[in-house]
Amino acid sequence: MEPKLFTPQFSENAEVFKKYLPVNINLRFETVASHLALCEETYLRPLLGAALFDRLAAYVGANPALMAETADSKLINMARFALIRLAIWKGYDILAANISDTGVSAEVDKENRLYRYQEENIKRTLKEEGFNYLDNILEFLEANATTFTEFSQSGHVLNSQQSLIRNTQMFDRYYNIENSRLVFLKMRHYMRDVELIELQHRLGTEFYKELLAADESEQKYSAILPYLRMYVVYRSVAEGIGELHKLPTEKGLLFETSSMEGVTDSPITRAQMAETRTRFAQRAEQYLAAAIAHIKANSDNYPNYTAFAGDSPEDGIIHRDNTNRKIFLA
Numbered sequence: 001m002e003p004k005l006f007t008p009q010f011s012e013n014a015e016v017f018k019k020y021l022p023v024n025i026n027l028r029f030e031t032v033a034s035h036l037a038l039c040e041e042t043y044l045r046p047l048l049g050a051a052l053f054d055r056l057a058a059y060v061g062a063n064p065a066l067m068a069e070t071a072d073s074k075l076i077n078m079a080r081f082a083l084i085r086l087a088i089w090k091g092y093d094i095l096a097a098n099i100s101d102t103g104v105s106a107e108v109d110k111e112n113r114l115y116r117y118q119e120e121n122i123k124r125t126l127k128e129e130g131f132n133y134l135d136n137i138l139e140f141l142e143a144n145a146t147t148f149t150e151f152s153q154s155g156h157v158l159n160s161q162q163s164l165i166r167n168t169q170m171f172d173r174y175y176n177i178e179n180s181r182l183v184f185l186k187m188r189h190y191m192r193d194v195e196l197i198e199l200q201h202r203l204g205t206e207f208y209k210e211l212l213a214a215d216e217s218e219q220k221y222s223a224i225l226p227y228l229r230m231y232v233v234y235r236s237v238a239e240g241i242g243e244l245h246k247l248p249t250e251k252g253l254l255f256e257t258s259s260m261e262g263v264t265d266s267p268i269t270r271a272q273m274a275e276t277r278t279r280f281a282q283r284a285e286q287y288l289a290a291a292i293a294h295i296k297a298n299s300d301n302y303p304n305y306t307a308f309a310g311d312s313p314e315d316g317i318i319h320r321d322n323t324n325r326k327i328f329l330a
Helices: 015-020 029-048 050-062 071-090 116-143 149-153 155-160 168-174 181-203 205-212 225-244 270-297 303-309
Strands: 097-100 103-106 254-259 262-267
Touching: 015 071, 029 050, 029 071, 029 116, 029 155, 050 071, 050 149, 071 116, 116 168, 116 181, 149 155, 168 181, 168 225, 181 205, 181 225, 181 270, 181 303, 205 303, 225 270
Parallel strands: none
Antiparallel strands: 097 103, 254 262
16 A cells, blocks of 8 residues: 555655654655555545545656646645654554564664653644644645635535534634644534534524525625624534533543643543533523624514524523413413
């Protein structure tokens, strides 16, 4: 299994690897090739789409040295930057082991091995840098859409067009996740459910579809979309806490404390989790109520909502005042 965006011709002595990961790296091409190929198929091809990935692979085949400064070569360099990190992270344990007929042993002498926390820090850094740089690739492709027309066939583009929260940067704009693509990917399932179930229930299917295709330069949309997006973000965070005990972080909702030994993470209690979930859910409702209040005050601009909701209250619940009235319970 050989990678398509790296060639052994210029990678045998790790010179190409050092270009993208400038450390004391000494990996033979055949040692890391299978991990590079796996990361290409698992992470990069789905991101770019098959057509664009094949275009880049053909470009590397015809121009292995990447001497010319073209849009294709720039994109390939960006992809390699992410791939070498993901490949070393993905294959870290295998690369550090010597597997033979007599068993598995460490390649490095015990006195030269890193401490466990050092290895974990390296693996985490490689993983986060690799995944986060995929967002840089997406941003580059969006800015050069006319050059990379094949990107329109990517499943990532199709998925993004079906959500009010299009990418990591947009999520981070409303709630700080340190622009982590890993966190964004973990939250997408919750955002999908919030939009398709809860938001459509409150706004109506036709109005929701209108918002997906909205031109945000129009004042009627720019006035409400930030509030609706904040609703989706905060509500999805609340749902993530409730179902998976996770806030937007890979390790869940954690307290971080520093000590002489380094940084220690400890999970929160159930009571703390419930309190946080309630606070996020309340904040989400406040944002949605603000959006609906604006819509109701300017109902002529939002006929799809008016046709669906009529005079429904902003929170979607009919409140009846039974003060000084007799109530019969059957």
